[in-house]
Amino acid sequence: MFDFLRLLSFGPDGWGDEIARGALLTIELALVTLPVGIAIGxxxxxxxxxKSAAVKMLANAYTTVFRGLPELLTLFIVYYGGQMLLTRLAGxxxxxxxxxxxxxxxxxxALGLVLGAFSSEVLYAAIRAVPRGQKEAAAALGLSKMRVFRLVTFPQLWRVALPGLSNNWMVLLKDTxxxxxxxxxxxxxQxxxxxxxxxxxFFFYLIACLIYLVFSAISSAVFSRLEARASRGFRRVGGH
Structure with a gap:
């Protein structure tokens, strides 16, 4: 038991500081990727x-490609392919x-492109869930398309999309x-x-498992709070 505790100690005799730095980098990578993927999505x-068929076709092609490719292959393409492309351009x-x-x-x-592809499906479904009559009524009041989206569509699609986005975040956390x-x-x-x-x-992979589980538990609690906050004032169908 004391040998295992020594292995996790901080300093030259243990691996605690390396594991902690690795865990911090993992969560930093996920947190930086999240807004990138959501924005793309x-x-x-x-x-x-x-309403443009060409725009729809390009969007569908994007999601088909990045939902179909293995995440590891996407990472290799972005890292090595991007390096080759930039080198040729610089040349x-x-x-x-x-x-x-x-x-x-x-x-x-790479992870942002994958997250964007999966999040786009969630967000598109949420956009379609907003009653079109509300958007038409807002437009009839003279609101621009941007203001209609910001004041009418976005607050409602955010509430509908949160459960799906929370699942995507959990997948992203593992994909890091x-x-x-x-x-x-x-x-x-590390x-x-x-x-x-x-x-x-066994010992170190068990520690890694526990750290990922802690990240997941914290994430679940955060998203539960966000969902509860976003759903204030809305009654669930069949609720009391």
């Missing part, structure tokens, strides 16, 4: 609700130029473990390094 959802201006993509940024972009393959020192990478050095796979 909202844009794609609005495109799907557009047009500076001969022999080489561009190295930041791993954290690549992780945010994939970034360890491009040498980001997240929780999984855990793997600790396992390699100490030869204690």
């Amino acid at each position: 909202l844009g794609v959802a609005l495109a799907k609700d557009s 047009l201006f500076v001969e022999g130029a080489s561009v190295e993509v930041n791993q954290f940024v690549a992780g945010v972009v 473990s994939l970034v360890s393959v491009i040498a980001i020192s997240d929780l999984m990478r 855990t793997a390094i600790a396992v390699g050095v100490t030869k204690q796979p």
Whole structure:
């Protein structure tokens, strides 16, 4: 027991500080990716609700691609493909130029694209759930499309979309473990390094499991509060 506690101690003799830094980087990556993915998803959802057939087709193509590709493959394409593309573009201006993509940024972009694809489905369904008559009435009062969306559509779609977005957040939290393959020192990478050095796979992977479960429990509590706050003034169908 004391040997295991020593393995988790902070300082040169333990792995507590490395595991803590990895856990912090994991949650930072997820928190930075969340608004990126939601913004992409909202844009794609609005495109799907557009009257333009071409815009709808592009939005549907985007969701089909990034919902169909494995997240790990998307990460590789963004990291290595983005590096090659930027190097070639830089080579047009500076001969022999080489561009190295930041791993954290690549992780945010790749996970954001995937989150955006899944969130767009949730947000599109939420947009369609808002009664069209309300939007037409607001437009009849002289409100611009932007004000109709901000004052009428968004507050209602936010309430409807929250449960689905909370599920997407949970998936995102787990998908952050994939970034360890491009040498980001997240929780999984630090855990793997600790396992390699100490030869204690069960102990350290169990600790990683517990940390992810703590993140999930906190996330569930936060989203429950947000859903309760967003639903104030609305009575559930069949409720009392």
